[in-house]
Amino acid sequence: MAGHGVDEHPHGADRLCEAGDRVYSRAVRRGRVPRTDAETVPCLLELALLHPDPDDMEWLVPTSPQEVMTRLLRSVYDEVSAGQRRVGSAVAAFEWYAGLGRQLRPAAAEGGAAIRVLDGLARIQAAMDEATEACTREVLTVQPGGIRREAELSEGLHRALALRGRGVRMRDLYTHVARHGQGLLNYLELMGDAVEARTLDEVIDRLILFDRTVAFIPANTDRTMALELRHPALIAYLVTVFERLWRLAIPLTAPLPDTGIEGISHRERSIAALLAEGHQDAVIAERLGISVRTCRAHIARLSETLGAASRTQLGVRIAQAGLDGPSGPAPTSVSVPGPGSPTAR
Template identity: 85%
Template sequence: MYARAVRRGRVPRWDAEAVPCLLELALLHPDPDDGDWLVPTTPNEIMARLLRGVYDEVRESQQRVGSAVAAFEWYAGLGRQAQAAPTSVEGTAIRVLDGQSRIQAALDEATRASTTEVLTIQPAGIPREHELAEGLHRALELRGRGVRMRDLYTHVARHSQRLLNHLELMGGSVEARTLDEVAERLILFDRTVAFIPANADRTMALELRHPALVDYLATVFERLWRLAVPLTAPLSDTSIEGISHREQSIAALLAEGHQDAVIAERLGISVRTCRAHIARLSETLGAASRTQLGVRIAQMGLDGSTRYAETISAGGNDSEDADQEEMSSSSSRWHR
């Protein structure tokens, strides 16, 4: 079945139901363009993965190693036959990477091939120590070849001394900027290959090589980059006394009707921290309830609306009526 998949490029999913081990061992994986078909993992990838397990057993069974190598040579021969056949760009434009080891191997390969620039978006807030340590070897390798690196973080990353130390270690080869919120994780090498998450827990990723997709992601990055603030530059203060930049960002998201957990994720902070900011915001604005907080946010223009500011500046007795009207109309929005 695997040999047939290598020769033909893919096989119907139902044909492989009798041999589930092919999916379990990741010898076959879903075609990103059509879930009813399975495409084969290349023999070279299989060889690299299986040899890691075989090395631990060398002392116990030399014969087993010999059999494995023989099998690898046979499959590699099939791979050479498949490579000799013409392939379409679309066939290699999107590759599904299942598992951290395959994702890491693909990132390492792209790092070795990179020659000009690497662009990354890191939405997770303050980077964890192990994340910085894992990326350090790639960053040092890129710096050694003169590759330019630009990283986008949320404003929360400004409070990470580990990140500041990491950037200092990298010297001028890495430039970092921050925004209130950024897009999902992205790593883009030389504007030719990009990696994005394929599921929520990031155990799967997509490797993208289609020029149109890569150009689109590069454009998104550049537009966010122009809006971002250099990591070492101070953030502009809000014009409203007693309300921090972070609380202003939370107010804008509250005005859009988002729940606390969604706001926390988008800003790269914990839900507990988010709720503490909301409590301080309510106290500053004199709001006794969530609905009233929505009204106060609109009155202060923190939601981008000018209607209340105009109403208040006009004076008169209608302001209280307008306040009550806004409380009523926004009640359902703030309790969604």
């Protein structure tokens, strides 16, 4: 029966259809319902009356009736002339649900406020816009991957410009590969002093922190779901992670340090260190924000430069050249063993 949308259940959040009323009432009484219970009434998810349980996404938990009523009244009062009748019906409807909701455990309600699952791009965008409007001081972001596409940068440009207009300071972390994208350079030029950017060999998954009070992180691999975090301990932890990465990162305006080994680039040194840790090509490519094909081309150049005829031999050469440690300038005394040297045999 999946596929029935709001069009087949015509109503607003203030007056549910019969099927929606049954499922939502059951969810409020019990605290949650299996996701399968809502398959015939997707209107409840589309109207944000149900959302995934952060602890088990096969279950749906109800948005508290009080929160729903507040959301409705906010929009209703924006349309006073057309919405006065809806105010009364919304209050009447959700007073009934509020009575059912007294059975909810306080711990569940607290958890819902601290961690909220945003299911779908529309809900993610709406939550981000709301956090942007409330932000007054600082935004910290981590942007993984390689060169940022123009579409990605344009998607959040309206939020960035709104923040700049209010004097909000922004700090962004990217991978070194992002330095080669003209779109990012254009974006930073447009934002001016409002944004400071730094880069690392690799960063954590996407993170956006507003005023050190609310954070957004992906909840699945294709980023169609996100977690909105407001728990102070989680926020403090994420801020600490960001600040430590920031201290290690290199300002976008500064050049990357020389490896100290002729013929080996900074990126190839990073690849060498990950190879020494035993990672496969695909993992290395993902962590550095490059394609697998580009990664393998760098590995081939490393092998040629270090005089390695096999992957096993390459590992030995990497250790001999001191490339198996943290990235940074190598000692100038390090020499790369050539094919004719005793250690190359």
